Amino acid sequence: MALSHEELMRRIYQPRDTQELRQSYDIWADDYDDDIARQEYRLPGIITALMARHVTTGAGTILDAGAGTGLLGEWLSLAGFGDLLALDMSPGMLEHAACRGVYSSVRTGELGRPIDLPDGRFAAVASAGAFGITHAPASGFREMVRLTREGGHLVLSVRLEGMDEGGFEEEARDLETEGLVRRIESAGPLEAFAGDANSLYVVWVFLRLRGQA
Numbered sequence: 001m002a003l004s005h006e007e008l009m010r011r012i013y014q015p016r017d018t019q020e021l022r023q024s025y026d027i028w029a030d031d032y033d034d035d036i037a038r039q040e041y042r043l044p045g046i047i048t049a050l051m052a053r054h055v056t057t058g059a060g061t062i063l064d065a066g067a068g069t070g071l072l073g074e075w076l077s078l079a080g081f082g083d084l085l086a087l088d089m090s091p092g093m094l095e096h097a098a099c100r101g102v103y104s105s106v107r108t109g110e111l112g113r114p115i116d117l118p119d120g121r122f123a124a125v126a127s128a129g130a131f132g133i134t135h136a137p138a139s140g141f142r143e144m145v146r147l148t149r150e151g152g153h154l155v156l157s158v159r160l161e162g163m164d165e166g167g168f169e170e171e172a173r174d175l176e177t178e179g180l181v182r183r184i185e186s187a188g189p190l191e192a193f194a195g196d197a198n199s200l201y202v203v204w205v206f207l208r209l210r211g212q213a
Helices: 005-013 018-038 043-054 071-078 091-099 140-147 168-177
Strands: 062-065 084-088 105-108 122-131 148-159 181-191 200-208
Touching: 005 018, 018 091, 043 071, 043 122, 043 148, 043 181, 043 200, 062 071, 062 140, 071 084, 071 122, 084 091, 091 105, 122 140, 140 148, 140 168, 168 181, 168 200
Parallel strands: 062 084, 062 122, 084 105, 122 148
Antiparallel strands: 148 200, 181 200
């Protein structure tokens, strides 16, 4: 499908539905890394720094949720995290992630829907750029909590634009109130892309407590 770059970006940031978003990322996959590099994408480095602060490198398998082409996985691998699983809705993006050679496995899955993996499968969950009003919904938090073992950590970025409207803070508070997690660090707002004040995100670090999500 031939699309102008402007139309592709419209479909990425203002998708009509999940199917259009998935198709758009499949189309963008071949050029994604080059486009992102030109914009000085900071989120993977920030997420990795927070992971290194709270998670030991030998803790166990880490889920890269919304992995895309694997930029975060590459950062995590360089930081010493060796057992990584990539999850993304776009098969095209995952093809590139698999080629990086840093993931033990890759699989398709949509954040906000049930993921076919057992409770407590991961020592930690990391997500860079996936959660936001036009992308992965706040309801996806609960599934990420379910997949994290007791005593594990979740390091999740959320786009600031539309955060309240999307119910992200409310969902985080609900999970805390239910005793499933405790928020132990919050960073931001910060620019996902250097010098772009329209790309603001917050990053939350949660400790997984007891209880069934």
